[in-house]
Amino acid sequence: MASERQWWPVAASDEVVPRHVFQATLLDRPLAVWRADDGTLNVWEDRCLHRGVRLTLGTNDGAELICRYHGWRYASGTAGCTYIPAHPADAPAQTIHNRIFPVREAFGLVWSAAEAPAGEPSRFDPAATLVLRPMPVAAAPADVAAALGAEIGAAPAGLHLAAADGTAEYFIQAAGAGRSIIRGLAVPEGAALAQLARHNAALSGLRDAIEATAPPVAISTAPALAPAPPGYDPGAPGEAGRATPLRLRVAERTTVADGIVQFRLTPVSGQLPTAQPGAHIDLALPGGITRQYSLLNGPGETAHYAIAVKRDPASRGGSAALHDRVRVGDVLAASRPHNSFPLRRDAVATRFVAGGIGLTPLVAMARALARAGAPFAFHHFVRTEGELAFRKTLAALGPYTPHVGHAPAAAEAALNTVLAAPETPQNLYLCGPPAMLDAARRIAAANGWPEARVHFEYFANEMPATRAGAFTVALARSALTVPVREGETILAALRGAGVPVESSCEQGACGTCVVRVLEGMPLHQDVCLSAAEREDHIATCVSRASSARLVLDL
Amino acid sequence: MDRPPPAHDPAVTDRWHVVAPAGTACATTLLGEPIEVCADGSVRVAGGGAALAACNAHGYVWASFGTPLALFDIAELAEPDRRTLHAASIGVATSAPRAIENFLDMGHFPFVHDGILGAEPFTEVKDYDVALDEAAGEILATRCRFFQPMAAATSSGGADVDYIYRVPHPFCAVLYKSSGLDPSRNDVIALFVQPTGEESVIAHMLLSLLDDNNDDAAIRRFQQTIFAQDKPILESQWPRRLPLDPRAETPIRADKSSIVYRRWLAALGWRYGVIPAGG
Numbered sequence: 001m002a003s004e005r006q007w008w009p010v011a012a013s014d015e016v017v018p019r020h021v022f023q024a025t026l027l028d029r030p031l032a033v034w035r036a037d038d039g040t041l042n043v044w045e046d047r048c049l050h051r052g053v054r055l056t057l058g059t060n061d062g063a064e065l066i067c068r069y070h071g072w073r074y075a076s077g078t079a080g081c082t083y084i085p086a087h088p089a090d091a092p093a094q095t096i097h098n099r100i101f102p103v104r105e106a107f108g109l110v111w112s113a114a115e116a117p118a119g120e121p122s123r124f125d126p127a128a129t130l131v132l133r134p135m136p137v138a139a140a141p142a143d144v145a146a147a148l149g150a151e152i153g154a155a156p157a158g159l160h161l162a163a164a165d166g167t168a169e170y171f172i173q174a175a176g177a178g179r180s181i182i183r184g185l186a187v188p189e190g191a192a193l194a195q196l197a198r199h200n201a202a203l204s205g206l207r208d209a210i211e212a213t214a215p216p217v218a219i220s221t222a223p224a225l226a227p228a229p230p231g232y233d234p235g236a237p238g239e240a241g242r243a244t245p246l247r248l249r250v251a252e253r254t255t256v257a258d259g260i261v262q263f264r265l266t267p268v269s270g271q272l273p274t275a276q277p278g279a280h281i282d283l284a285l286p287g288g289i290t291r292q293y294s295l296l297n298g299p300g301e302t303a304h305y306a307i308a309v310k311r312d313p314a315s316r317g318g319s320a321a322l323h324d325r326v327r328v329g330d331v332l333a334a335s336r337p338h339n340s341f342p343l344r345r346d347a348v349a350t351r352f353v354a355g356g357i358g359l360t361p362l363v364a365m366a367r368a369l370a371r372a373g374a375p376f377a378f379h380h381f382v383r384t385e386g387e388l389a390f391r392k393t394l395a396a397l398g399p400y401t402p403h404v405g406h407a408p409a410a411a412e413a414a415l416n417t418v419l420a421a422p423e424t425p426q427n428l429y430l431c432g433p434p435a436m437l438d439a440a441r442r443i444a445a446a447n448g449w450p451e452a453r454v455h456f457e458y459f460a461n462e463m464p465a466t467r468a469g470a471f472t473v474a475l476a477r478s479a480l481t482v483p484v485r486e487g488e489t490i491l492a493a494l495r496g497a498g499v500p501v502e503s504s505c506e507q508g509a510c511g512t513c514v515v516r517v518l519e520g521m522p523l524h525q526d527v528c529l530s531a532a533e534r535e536d537h538i539a540t541c542v543s544r545a546s547s548a549r550l551v552l553d554l
Numbered sequence: 555m556d557r558p559p560p561a562h563d564p565a566v567t568d569r570w571h572v573v574a575p576a577g578t579a580c581a582t583t584l585l586g587e588p589i590e591v592c593a594d595g596s597v598r599v600a601g602g603g604a605a606l607a608a609c610n611a612h613g614y615v616w617a618s619f620g621t622p623l624a625l626f627d628i629a630e631l632a633e634p635d636r637r638t639l640h641a642a643s644i645g646v647a648t649s650a651p652r653a654i655e656n657f658l659d660m661g662h663f664p665f666v667h668d669g670i671l672g673a674e675p676f677t678e679v680k681d682y683d684v685a686l687d688e689a690a691g692e693i694l695a696t697r698c699r700f701f702q703p704m705a706a707a708t709s710s711g712g713a714d715v716d717y718i719y720r721v722p723h724p725f726c727a728v729l730y731k732s733s734g735l736d737p738s739r740n741d742v743i744a745l746f747v748q749p750t751g752e753e754s755v756i757a758h759m760l761l762s763l764l765d766d767n768n769d770d771a772a773i774r775r776f777q778q779t780i781f782a783q784d785k786p787i788l789e790s791q792w793p794r795r796l797p798l799d800p801r802a803e804t805p806i807r808a809d810k811s812s813i814v815y816r817r818w819l820a821a822l823g824w825r826y827g828v829i830p831a832g833g
Contacts, residue, residue: 069662
């Protein structure tokens with residue numbers, strides 16, 4: 001239908017006020033229209049995909065829309081789900097996102113369309129900029145256009161009319177088959193209030209006349225809602241089926257601390273998949289290497305990805321390539337975001353303890369908690385003051401304590417203070433170099449933190465892994481037995497047998513490739529699993545078996 | 555919107571449906587058909603029409619257009635030391651299965667019943683068990699636990715509350731909740747949904763509590779407050795009829811009981827108040 005591919009006004013700009021969710025209707029389709037604090041306008045189907053509740057009942061927190069029924073959070077820009085409170089330990093699947101519609105803002109009106117239109121909503125005279133009060137009329141759009149045209153001496157061009165005397169233009173918003181809204185723009189002439197009152201009186205009279213004579217149209221109470229969109233489509237930004245399907249352009253590089261550069265990456269085309277706090281991307285770098293970087297993005301920052309990279313003198317090539325060879329304008333291939341470090345939000349408070357550049361995922365988490373008004377404290381351990389990246393950002397978000405230049409013994413003492421057990425249970429998030437993480441985990445355990453409350457991400461696995469010894473893995477659900485040869489990983493053997501398993505760091509650090517173990521003795525070589533998780537899980541990229549056979553839940 | 559009930563639908567032929575609190579004389583609607591309920595518990599089609607099968611159970615009048623199966627039992631109601639009362643009958647513009655599903659749902663407590671049945675940040679729905687007992691024709695969800703700041707009118711502080719949910723009839727659900735006064739016994743809260751149409755219901759709520767302190771009005775007010783919080787949510791859900799195709803909406807693990815409920819209705823060939831899979 002032609003009307004599906006054209007721009008329609010759905011609201012006046014000043015109806016979409018901050019922190020509000022405006023309910024609009026277009027072609028019998030209910031819409032939730034809301035503005036994020038950064039100005040991003042959102043036009044979404046007015047229905048949460050979980051249980052069908054109207055999103056206009058929800059809360060606009062300035063960056064995300066929170067459904068009223070179960071508190072699911074959806075990011076501004078993409079409508080991707082970032083948090084499901086019923087399962088605080090899980091990262092929501094990337095397939096969970098609400099239906100979004102194209103949006104433009106021009107001439108004091110918000111415009112949308114059922115399907116992406118070819119051009120822009122620019123068919124009218126920009127001199128007419130005074131936005132009139134929208135006038136709802138209970139009549140079919142074509143009837144309203146005809147009556148309005150007769151009144152102002154204009155032949156309707158579709159549902160767009162220009163007054164013969166050039167003082168005003170009108171659009172008929174087709175709210176539904178029997179519901180119209182006249183949206184007018186007038187050329188300003190002196191006292192705006194008097195002019196608005198005059199137009200309002202004229203349009204009110206016209207409405208009464210139309211409703212008195214227009215043939216009654218059965219008003220449908222059934223919204224025209226499409227079925228939930230199948231799967232996730234990030235806008236085809238790259239080659240499908242590849243591990244690094246996204247194409248990102250380096251939009252900005254900024255030195256944020258000694259030896260630390262922040263990169264702002266924007267999509268070459270389409271829309272980026274929604275990142276959740278704690279997520280990382282794999283970035284393919286010049287020289288054929290791929291490295292993982294945590295995203296710094298705060299809630300609702302869906303138009304770009306931000307990473308910060310420290311130049312590591314012992315770099316295996318990743319940080320050196322980014323620092324020395326990647327320039328603004330370069331295009332890099334990247335994976336979708338993986339989230340193996342999800343942020344739980346089910347404790348009364350959260351403590352973040354970062355070492356060096358390990359703060360990056362914790363910055364994204366602190367931003368999310370600050371936005372939600374959830375209390376937290378942030379501790380950052382560095383060698384020199386110059387390494388305190390994001391100092392101002394973090395200090396503005398909440399309680400922030402830098403710890404600079406501690407000798408090992410002093411660092412232990414400081415950690416012991418920072419990791420004093422809380423009176424009520426809190427969540428503890430740790431990220432940093434392996435030596436610091438090991439110490440922090442040991443001290444937290446000694447201070448009585450329950451293991452389930454301590455969450456950590458290593459940004460490198462320095463444990464030397466063995467690939468000695470052959471064994472077999474049996475796949476319980478696939479009824480398949482796969483031999484794992486000496487020198488080969490379980491992951492590689494599974495893929496060789498045609499069993500797809502997701503992976504990311506392939507160093508036993510990120511947890512993407514973890515699967516359940518049903519039988520057998522795993523030989524753990526990862527750094528991501530807790531002691532409890534090691535009872536029945538295995539990181540297939542590095543760990544092996546000390547029994548002849550492992551049975552996996554695959 | 556309401557279609558006449560299809561004659562082969564088991565909702566029409568095999569089931570009792572609640573129509574009024576016992577002892578009430580009223581004109582009401584059942585499955586789209588205007589009916590009259592008399593004070594003596596008899597029920598007939600409005601305007602002096604045919605008499606319907608009728609019975610009195612659990613403090614309510616039940617009626618059927620067909621030859622109904624025996625009505626389920628709630629054993630606790632026979633215990634003499636309980637306060638058993640009718641809490642409310644509230645009209646809701648939704649389908650009966652949407653109302654039942656909301657009653658089974660714990661995940662909404664901290665958001666819809668904030669400060670009463672739940673509170674942020676304690677939002678986790680811990681793993682629970684749910685099974686369909688095919689012989690008994692009912693669903694049982696056990697080991698349900700949820701943190702509640704004020705679980706009942708008798709509560710003075712927050713606690714993890716144990717729940718058992720039972721769905722002994724497609725439009726009726728019973729909740730057993732550990733009593734604040736005697737942890738070895740359960741308070742019983744039952745929701746009997748009268749389908750006035752496919753997309754309109756009257757929700758009748760029965761309470762059977764161990765409560766010595768609060769008067770009937772306070773107990774009713776508590777329950778009515780809870781339901782008043784659910785009503786606007788239920789009335790905003792779209793579609794109003796419950797979709798039985800598992801792909802129509804996006805369930806999560808916490809929705810296990812709703813998944814079993816939808817599957818059960820599909821297996822029964824249920825058509826009233828639902829959107830059948832593939833239909």
